[in-house]
Amino acid sequence: MTQATGIVHLADRTPQVSGDEMVAALVPPPQFDHATFDTYRADPAHPSQQEAKDLLTRFAGVAAAPKRGGFFGRAKRAPEMKPGVYLDGGFGVGKTHLLAAVFHAMPARRKYFGSFIEYTALVGALGYKATVELFRGSDLLCIDEFELDDPGDTMVMTRLLGELVASGTRLAATSNTPPNALGEGRFAAQDFLREIHAMAASFETIRIDGVDYRQRAIDGHATTLSTRDYEAAIHDAAARGVASDDAFTELVDHLARVHPSRYIRLVDGVEAIGLRDVSELSDQSSALRLVAFIDRAYDAQIPVRATGIPLDQVFGAEMLAGGYRKKYLRAVSRLVALTHEGSR
Secondary structure, three states, X not given: OOOOOEEXXXXXXXXXXXXXXXXXXXXXOHHHOOOOOOOOOOOOOOXXXXXXXXXXXXXXXXXXXXXXXXXOOOEOOOOOOOOEEXXXXXXXXXXXXXXXXXXXXXXXXXXEEEEHHHHHHHHHHHOHHHHHXXXXXXXXXXXXXXXXXXXXXXXXXXXXXXXXXXXXXXXXXXXXXXXXXXXXXXXXXXXXXXXXXXXHXXXXXXXXXXXXXXXXXXXXXXXXXXXXXXXXXXXXXXXHXXXXXXXHHHHHHHHOOOOHHHHHHHOOOOOEEEEEEEOOEXXXXXXXXXXXXXXXXXXXXXXXXXXXXXXXXXXXXXXXXXXXXXXXXXXXXXXXXXXXXXXX
16 A cells, blocks of 8 residues: 655644544554553652552552461451542653553453543533443543633533542543642632532542653754755655645644644644744634644654744743643643654
């Protein structure tokens, strides 16, 4: 079969995704297809990493048998765990790896893995009642990057999780914010805070510290190219596979016309993403859509080539000081990694 090659424009794509396709996609990203607890290397300088690994191993049901109390003593019973575990920590410390390891290790018949936005998009596509029925009776729901950007999504997701926990579903989630702090700085309605705290009671919170692994082997800035080097890089990538080439502002505008749940289809089959004339964003809605797009590109491990300002500078100081700071910093970490991907 001949491999597709050439240049495409993401701004010309209008992907569609059915509910069935969205459900089928609820598995770990390709880079974590084979993630296990054994392949997670805890950093001795940060003991919380090993502690998190041990707790999640026990949560997944694959921990070693508990030690006996004495020569003839009974095995010590491990403390009963809550129905959910919540892994909180910085960027690039292996949270998604551990979450995928839980998914792969748990001997569950029905299990799902997706980002917060994928689950809320599924509710939008199928309706709340149908989504509850779809997941009812499932053994495990893994939720990566649990962030509460929208009060409506908060209410829907906490209600959904509450119903699933009541029916026996176990939950594993990651976030850069502890569950009792979700939504702080973004909205303060007491009803929503009550929902958040009720959800937090279902989770055992695990803090994991460390250094962003994406920054360990590279410098701290995204790579930017001259026009000549950019054109050479895109044409080289297009000779070996499919590369995209878009003006940065045109792509950002186009993202507003595509639901975030379809961003993964925007880059379907693309092996290199090209962005011309990158500039700082002034609109927060546009910035958040870019974050969602970068998350999908990162999941697919697609290298990015760009001209203009470095991509780690697209979020201005005001944005980085606001309620979405951690989300923007995560995107910066991923952009730095993607602009270096394949260029070392």
